[in-house]
Amino acid sequence: KIDLIITKSISRFARNTVTAIKAIRELDELGVGIFFELQNMNTLEKSGELMITIAAAFAQAESDNYSVMAMQRCKRKFEQGIPAVKIEKCYGYTLDDKGEVCIDKGQAKVIRLMYKLAHKKVWPSRIAIYLNKQGYTTGTGKSWSTSEVFRILKKEYYKGDVLMQRTYLDADRNRKKNKGERDMFYIKNNHPAIVTRQEWDEVQEILQERSDYLKEHKQEKKMGGNSHNTYPLTGLLYCPHCGKMLHHKVN
Secondary structure, eight states, X not given: OOOEEEESOHHHHOSSHHHHHHHHHHHHHTTOEEEXXXXXXXXXXXXXXXXXHHXXXXXXXXXXXXXXXHHHXXXXXXXXXXXXXXXXXXXXXXXXXXXXXXXXXXXXXXXXXXXXXXXXXXXXXXXXXXXXXXXXXXXXXXXXXHHHHHHHHHOGGGGTOXXXXXXXXXXXXXXXXXXXXSOOEEESSOSXXXXXXXXXXXXXXXXXXXXXXXXXXXXOOSSOSOTTTOSTTTTTOBOTTTOOBOOOOOO
């Protein structure tokens, strides 16, 4: 149904030369042209691919340059202790009338309950079950899962701190977990704490002890594979309520 795509420039179409050329050729096979206004080029004109490739390379170089400058700006902010994390978006926090980060009393009650149970060595899966039975929901109104509880118990936000640059964008603009490829910056007492620093630290020790115990006593998988393709009914069972595929879970 599409004959021609009109876009402002090659940099608006794609910021990676390989991606641009691949998309242009795939669309060309379908008889779909792309017209770049700034460069005044049409991909259906066969003689124009070389020029488009050169222009795409320039667009990528320009994009990479902007990306480097943006990263440098962020790094300077990190070094100055200016956080890039929107704490008010995190469960347990909100903004007051002055636009300052403050504690959401209702959600903070749930967070303190999580830490209290975790301090008593209740595992996150059991905490999630308990919260759901009590009628507590997440910030989006959904039921609590083990991973969500575990994430809240591990976040330094709740003792008032912020760790910046946990993730980063690679050369292909894919977000990756920072495993030492970039500097990390830690800010203490950045915002109001929901739990005490001592309680947070003690919960981390309990979680780590439990994790170490599970690793030490981990049983070998009898079916010899991973969670994606090892079971006879994988891909055959669906939820009768929502229709989504069921996946096995081990507790």
